[in-house]
Amino acid sequence: MRIISGKYKGRRISPPKGLPVRPTTDMSKEALFNVLNNHFNFEGLKILDLFAGTGNISYEFASRGSSPITSVDGDFGCVKFIKQTAAEYDFNIAVTKSDIFKFLERNNATYDIIFADPPYNFDQATFEKIVLLIFANNSLNDDGMMVIEHSKYTKLDHLTHFSFKKTYGGSIFSFFEIEKGEQEIDEETDGEEE
Template identity: 50%
Template sequence: MRIVSGSLKGRRFSPPKSFKARPTTDFAKENLFNVLGNTIDFNSLKVLDLFGGTGSISYEFCSRGATEVSCVELSYNHFKFIKNTAAQLGLEKNLRIFKGNVFKFIEKTTEKYDLIFADPPYDLITAEQVPDLIFKHELLKDKGLLIFEHSGKLNFKQHPKFIENREYGKVIFTFFSA
């Protein structure tokens, strides 16, 4: 895996073969960040990355200049991998990593974010509840953006906060606005 742009462009990291996360493909990630690069200023962003997995999305935001990135991951092995990789990449200053349950984090945090990225496991039964929980607990700042990665099994087009879908192969990014 690699970081596709920014100050760390081209840096590679490799999760162990036993890793159970389904990372966002480089193709989908590159296209997503091209879209974002044309619409937002990364240098002032406060980002929340839910279901961190390999940490790939968090590293991208840091590489592009996000001032603060918080990453939440439940699996200890994944958390440890993200923490070690962040240290190797020199991201300890602006990447905070939390080991914990995303649903509990959403309920308890009092922070607000400019952008939230959520990539739950595709087979997580409660995944479709994540957008509503984020809006219920008001985690986004005014005009904040939620990007939810999912498979074609979910459809949010009727959601009141829905903006658009972007599809890259089997990966769908649904955009919501606060």
């Protein structure tokens, strides 16, 4: 596993064997960040990384100057490894060991980018629950973006706030945004009241 861009570009990170993870491949990760690069300047972005696993995606954001970053995973070994790596590279990553759904239900912070990489074998309803919880709790900033990585067997493009998807090998990234139309309506309403 290597960091593909930013301050620590090319740096290899070796997680211990036995972690219950399926890290995003370097090719998929590079493609993902090319898409995000067209929408964001990463410096100072507030990031939430769900099902963080080895921390692969969190390190990529940190290397590009995003801060603060919150990484959440339910596995003790994953959490321990991310904490160690963040300390080694002086990344501003806060690591939380938690069930993802419980975390989302009680979360009251908002983020510029939310990335989720759940186990591919989750059923359709479980994937949908992640999206619904994030928008029900207003966890995404108005001009932010949520990305969920999943297999071709999971379909998310019927959900509210779905924007577009990209396919790389066996992985699909579905992108969600608060619709521009909703923002424009809010702004018009505000204008009329003044």
